[in-house]
Amino acid sequence: MPAFRARGNLVESALAAVLSLSSFALADPLGSGLPVSPSPALSAPEVDCGPDSFTQNASTAPEAQVSQSCVIQDGTFRHFDTSWWRTFRLQDYGIEGDFDICQIDVAIEQAISGDGNGQPLTVNLWLNSEDCPFPGGTRELLGTTSINLTDQDLTNLTVAVSGIVPALREVAVEIAIPDGVAAGDIFFVGSNTAAQTRPTYLSSVACQFPEPVDMASLGYPDAHLIMTVVGTSGPVGPAGIVVDGPGNSIIELGEPVAIETSYENLTAGDLTIQGSLTGLSAPPPYTSSILDGAADFGKISAGQTKSCADNTDCYTVRFDGTGFGHRDGIVDETLSVTAASRSRTVHIGGSFADVPTTNIFYRHVETLLHHGVTGGCATADSYCPGEITLRKQMAVFLLKALLSACYVPPAATGVFLDVPVNDTFAPWIEDLAARGITGGCGAGKFCPDDPVKRKQMAVFLLKTLEGSAYTPPDAAGIFDDVAAADTFAPWIEELYKRGVTGGCSGGPPPAPIFFCPENSVTRGQMAAFLTLTFNLVLYRP
Numbered sequence: 001m002p003a004f005r006a007r008g009n010l011v012e013s014a015l016a017a018v019l020s021l022s023s024f025a026l027a028d029p030l031g032s033g034l035p036v037s038p039s040p041a042l043s044a045p046e047v048d049c050g051p052d053s054f055t056q057n058a059s060t061a062p063e064a065q066v067s068q069s070c071v072i073q074d075g076t077f078r079h080f081d082t083s084w085w086r087t088f089r090l091q092d093y094g095i096e097g098d099f100d101i102c103q104i105d106v107a108i109e110q111a112i113s114g115d116g117n118g119q120p121l122t123v124n125l126w127l128n129s130e131d132c133p134f135p136g137g138t139r140e141l142l143g144t145t146s147i148n149l150t151d152q153d154l155t156n157l158t159v160a161v162s163g164i165v166p167a168l169r170e171v172a173v174e175i176a177i178p179d180g181v182a183a184g185d186i187f188f189v190g191s192n193t194a195a196q197t198r199p200t201y202l203s204s205v206a207c208q209f210p211e212p213v214d215m216a217s218l219g220y221p222d223a224h225l226i227m228t229v230v231g232t233s234g235p236v237g238p239a240g241i242v243v244d245g246p247g248n249s250i251i252e253l254g255e256p257v258a259i260e261t262s263y264e265n266l267t268a269g270d271l272t273i274q275g276s277l278t279g280l281s282a283p284p285p286y287t288s289s290i291l292d293g294a295a296d297f298g299k300i301s302a303g304q305t306k307s308c309a310d311n312t313d314c315y316t317v318r319f320d321g322t323g324f325g326h327r328d329g330i331v332d333e334t335l336s337v338t339a340a341s342r343s344r345t346v347h348i349g350g351s352f353a354d355v356p357t358t359n360i361f362y363r364h365v366e367t368l369l370h371h372g373v374t375g376g377c378a379t380a381d382s383y384c385p386g387e388i389t390l391r392k393q394m395a396v397f398l399l400k401a402l403l404s405a406c407y408v409p410p411a412a413t414g415v416f417l418d419v420p421v422n423d424t425f426a427p428w429i430e431d432l433a434a435r436g437i438t439g440g441c442g443a444g445k446f447c448p449d450d451p452v453k454r455k456q457m458a459v460f461l462l463k464t465l466e467g468s469a470y471t472p473p474d475a476a477g478i479f480d481d482v483a484a485a486d487t488f489a490p491w492i493e494e495l496y497k498r499g500v501t502g503g504c505s506g507g508p509p510p511a512p513i514f515f516c517p518e519n520s521v522t523r524g525q526m527a528a529f530l531t532l533t534f535n536l537v538l539y540r541p
Contacts, residue, residue, distance in 0.1 A: 049102035049160070054093035055228040056086060056197045062107040062154050062190035066223050068215075069177075069188050070207035078114065078180035080206035084189045084225045086198065087134040089170040097234030097266050098340055099165045101125060101143065105228040106175055107190020108155045114184030118148040119177070121187075125163035126172040130345070130540070131372065132406030134172055135201060135212040142171070149187075156190070156226075164340040167238050168541065172212075173227060179206070193222045200225040235271060235337050236263040238541040239305045243346065248357055250349040250366060250538065251319060251329070256291055259315040259346075261333060261541075262307035265300040271337055273297040275308065277315050278341050279332030282348070286321035288329055319348050324381035326351055326369050347538050352376060352383040361385055361524035367531045367538045372405025373397060377523070385524030391441075392425035392448035394457075394526070395432045398464045401530045410434075416446040423448075436468025454504070455482075455517035457526075458491035461500070461533045479503060479515040488517060500532040 070082045090099055104123050113119045124144045129137035143163025165171040177187050191200070200223060201212035215223050242260040243251055251257045265271050275295040282288040295308035295315050308314040319329055327348045334341040347370045350357070355365045365383050368374045374397070377384035389397070399407060412419075412426035415433055419426050429446055432438050437460060441447035452460070462470060475482075475489035478496055482489050492515055495501045507513030521529070530536065 050230050050232065052095070052099070052233050053105075053228055053230040054088060054095075056088070057192070057194060057224060057226055057228070058196070059192055059194035060105070060107065060156060060226050060228060061192060061194075062109050062156070062226060063192040064109065064154060066193060067109045067188040067191040068202065068218075068220055068223060069186075070204035072180075072206070078183055078185040079177060079187050080179050081177065081204055082187075082207070083174050083176040083203045083212070085135075085172055085174050085201035085203065085212045086225055086227050087128065087170055087172045087201075088198075088229055090165060091168060095167075095233050096237030096264065097167045098338060099167075099171075099229075099231050099233055100339075101161065101163050101165065101171070101229060101231040103158055103160050103230045104173055104175075105230060106157050106159065107192075107226040108149070108152050108157055109188040109190045110154075110186060111149050111152050111188075112184060112186040113151055114180070116151070118150045119180065119185055119187065120146055121149040121159075122146040122174075122176045122178075123159045123161045124174040124176060125161060125165075126174060127165065128170040128172050130169070132404050134170060136404070136406035139172060154190075166340065166342055167234065171229075173229065175225070175227075190226045191223045192226060194224065196224040233266065234340075235265070235267045236273065236300075236335065237266050238262075238342065239264045240307070240541050241344070241539050242307070242309065243539050245309070248363070250357075250363060251346060252349050252357065253286070253319055253321055256316050256318050259317060259331065260307050260309040261295070261314070262305055262309075263297065263300065263335070264305040265302055268302050270299055270301050272299045274336045275315075276334050277317070277331065278334045279330065279343075280317055282319050282321070282329045283327050286319055286327060286329075286348070289318045289320070290315075291318055292316040324351055324353055326375075328370070344540065351381075353381045355383050355385055355524075359385060359524070361527050363538065364527035364531045365524065367536050368401075368527045370538055371401070371536050373400040373530060373536075374527075383523065385522065385527075387523050388451040388520045389523055389526045390448065391446065391450050391452055392419075392423075392429060394452045394460060394521075395425060395428040395438075397526060397530055398437070398460060399428055399431060401534045401536065402464050416440055416444060416448075418445040419448055432464075435464075437463045451520035452526075453517065454515065454519050454521055454525075455486075455488040455492060457521050457529060458488060458495050458501075461529055462491055462494060465533055478509060478513065479517075480506070480512045481514045482517055486517075492517065495533075498533075500529060 070080045072080050125142040126139035127142050128134045143161050145161040199214045203209050203212045240262040244257045277290050277293040280288045280290050296311045296313040297306050297308050298311045300306045329346045331344045332341045349366050351369050409427040409431035412421045412430050414421045415430045419429050472490040472494035475484040475493045477484035478493050503513045504516035505514045
C-alpha cells in the first residue's frame with residue numbers, strides 16, 4: 001500500500017520515512033518559492049465553444065499545498081501514473097438532452113518538467129454504464145485529447161476535447177498523467193478546499209489504486225479537483241418509451257413488438273422530427289429483426305412533448321429464439337435533428353419457466369432480474385415466486401434495489417449471535433443493521449431463516465428508501481385488519497398512499513380492505529414491493 005504524508009511538509013522531509021514501506025507513495029506538492037514562472041491559461045479553442053457549462057466547485061481558484069500525486073521513491077522524485085476524476089449526471093444540471101462537450105476547464109497547482117520541455121497531460125471523456133454508479137460498472141470512451149503541458153504554477157487551464165454525452169447519462173471526466181520520464185518530473189493537478197457538490201476521485205496503478213477511489217476515503221477530504229465542463233445542449237430530450245403498448249408492455253421472443261419513443265422540444269422554436277433505427281442486436285444465440293425502422297414525430301412545438309404514436313408511425317422489431325435466462329437487446333435510434341444516435345438496452349422477457357406471462361408478478365420479477373437484484377432461485381430458469389422470503393434474503397434484496405447490483409457491502413465482523421462472520425448473508429445483514437434499518441429480532445439475534453411478515457416489510461422498505469430517521473405520518477385506519485393504534489399501521493398506510501401496495505384483498509375504500517399484516521411475504525410479492533418502492537423501471541427513455 002502507498003504511504004501517506006502529512007500535508008504541508010516538504011516532500012524531501014518525508015521520503016526517508018516511507019522508503020521502507022513502499023516504492024511509490026501519494027505525496028503533496030513541493031513548497032512555495034520554486035523556480036517556476038506562472039504560465040497563462042491555454043487559449044480557448046478557435047471554434048465557438050459553449051454556451052452551456054456546469055461545475056461541482058464553489059471556486060475555480062487553485063490553492064497551494066492541497067493536491068496529491070503518486071510519486072516514485074527512488075531518490076529522483078518523479079511522478080508515476082495518476083488520474084483525477086469527476087463524474088457528472090446531466091439531469092443534475094438541468095440538461096435534458098444530449099450534451100456536446102467542447103472543452104474542459106481545469107487548474108494546475110504545480111507542473112515541473114525535469115528536462116524543461118513540458119510533459120504530457122491527457123483529458124478523457126468516459127460514458128459510465130447505466131447498470132452501476134461510478135466508480136462501478138464499465139466505461140466507454142467518448143473523446144480524448146493530449147497536450148504538452150508547459151511548466152507552470154497555480155494556473156487555470158482550458159483543454160479542447162470533444163464528445164457527445166447521451167441524454168440522461170453520466171459522464172466521467174479523467175485528467176491523466178503517465179509515468180514521469182525524467183528525474184524531477186513533477187505534476188499536481190489544481191485543487192482547492194472550497195465546497196464541492198460531488199466527490200473527487202483518484203486512481204493510480206503504481207500506487208495500487210487501479211480503479212478510481214474517493215479522495216476522502218484516502219484521507220484527503222479537502223482536496224477538491226477543479227473542473228468545469230463546457231459544451232452545447234441538444235435540441236430534444238427523451239421523454240418516454242412504450243414497448244408493446246397493445247400487449248403486456250414487455251418484449252417476448254417471437255412476437256412483433258412496437259417501440260414508441262417520445263421527445264420533448266427543448267428549443268424556442270418548432271421542430272419537425274423523423275426517426276430511424278440504425279441498429280438492432282440480440283445476444284447470441286438469439287436473433288433480431290427490424291420490421292419497421294422508421295418513425296414520424298411530426299411537428300413538435302417549443303417546450304412540448306410528442307410521441308411517434310401521436311402520428312401512428314412508430315418502430316416495430318422482433319427478437320427470436322428459445323430458452324430462459326436474462327437477455328437484453330440493443331436498439332439504436334437516430335433523429336433527424338441530432339447528430340448522435342441514442343442506444344437503448346431493452347429487456348427481453350420470458351426469463352423464468354415458473355413465471356409465465358400470466359403471473360400477476362410477471363413484470364415485477366422481470367424488472368428485478370433486469371436490475372440484477374435477483375438471479376433466480378434453485379436453477380437459472382426458475383424464480384420460485386410462491387416461496388417465502390427469508391429475512392437474510394431480504395437484506396440482499398433491499399440493498400441491491402437501493403444501491404444497484406454492483407454494490408458490495410463491507411466485510412462482516414460478527415454483529416449477530418446467529419449470523420456467523422463467514423455466512424454468505426452476513427455482510428448484507430450487518431450492513432442493514434449499520435444503517436439503522438434493523439436491530440435484529442431480539443436477544444442479539446437476527447433470525448436469518450425466519451420469514452419476513454408483510455407488516456415488517458413495510459418498515460424495512462421505507463427505512464431503506466428514506467433512511468433510518470424517517471417517520472411516516474400517523475395512521476388513519478385505512479385497513480380493516482390493521483388498527484390505527486398498531487405500531488406498524490403508519491408504515492403500512494404510507495406504503496398504500498405511495499401506491500406500493502393495495503392490500504391483500506378487498507377495497508378500494510370505502511369498501512372493506514385488508515392488508516394481511518401477519519402473512520409472510522412471497523418472492524413474487526417481494527418483487528412487486530421492491531420495484532414499486534425503489535421505482536425500478538424495465539425500459540428507460
